[in-house]
Amino acid sequence: MELKRVVVTGIGALTPLGNNKNDYWDALAKGVSGAAPITRFDAEKFRTKFACEVKNFDPLQFLDRKEARKMDPNAQYGMVAGDEAIVDSGMDLEKINKDRVGVIWGSGIGGFTTFQDEVMNFANGDGSPRFNPFFVPKMILDITPGLLSIKYGFRGPNFATVSACASSNNALTDALNYIRLGKANVILTGGSEAAVNESGIGGFNAMKALSERNDSPETASRPYDKDRDGFVLGEGAGALVLEELEHAKARGAKIYAEVLGAGMSADAHHITAPHPEGDGIVLVMNEALSDANIDPTAVDYVNTHGTSTPLGDSGEVKAIQKVFGDHAYNINISSTKSMTGHLLGAAGAVESIASLMALERGIIPPTINHFTDDPDIDPKLNLTFNEAQKREVNVVMSNTFGFGGHNTSIVFGKYNG
């Protein structure tokens, strides 16, 4: 059967850099850091005392009090970004066939704060099980696609994807493939994460995964810098409306880009450490290019996973050189995590949205906080250090990888009819 073509027709973002798509894009282009001391809890005793939090977010501006109270921040972020994407798509909700609209949503962890608070409440009691009846529905990470379907009446495919930090790229990939196969006309996809709490910081600190640069939070996320010392935890949500091309054309939708293809692979190596030769991520980029049916030389920009961890960053760059050969020197490469921090399960969605800015505005968002070259990284590569670069962009690739050895890569192209 002939696969249908899939385009992006709506975008929503709630990020540490801005609480909507345009503010997010503007901050990315300016090279702003979203990191600051933690405000969610008293982090005095924690090794890491900063994060990239969502700022000035009042859920009651978007949700009624009764609704908001029954949602973990993870779901609140998803509802707000999802709503922005639906409005942005210009879809007439009275006219479309809602049986053919799905929601596929990623999160690495889900209602982490709800889980932590309920268990702490129990632990502090006398042993009587006094759990809130909303504990389970607030905690489970698939509640976000459920809530979005309830809000809009979308009755098509509806579920969540989980692959740690690759979760929302897996959601996008599934959305792409379900529409290609004709299982839905439109899928609202993306992901959310809200892990800035005692357990999140404490847990990642215990793994030595987080930067501990407490004297300079805004320069802590420094992918590809010699002195990088771990990732900076971020939070928020990104949402994309993926739509079958003819469906989008028939309603005169604004088309941001075409989703050309996506790859998936596993490292099959270690629970958290990347494969030393980057075999799994070479495989995933090749799979994505093959699925998109394009030559590697067509790619103009790669938005990397680039978390600012010592091993991960250099491994990914070497993998890019294996996949693209000499063309790697022509590509712009950048890690927007230098600005947003690491949004875990929402990373794929917000980084796809950053990649779409490169296509839409012809601006490559930078890798900020570059101070010292890493001798292990080829200096001839253009890692878009410190300042955005202008460039005509036709094809972008966005990579995300997750604990467990999950690898994903998505390719977007300018829609040319």
Place this chain on the structure above:
Amino acid sequence: MSEIAQKVKSIIIDKLGVEESEVTTEASFTNDLGADSLDTVELIMEFEKEFNISIPDDQAENIATVGQAISYLEENVK
């Protein structure tokens, strides 16, 4: 209005997100105030916490209106 009645009403207003004027003695949690089964369980738990009592399940099943909650608590809270 008794102190218990006032506290009961404010819990209902808070948890169900309703207006004070809607919280009449006859108002049913599910039929009039928009509560679902989980909201009802949460309300009972809040009453237990606020008044430091335990409401057995078979008693909780008979608390379906604002008035029923107030009279149960007025009888049972010491």
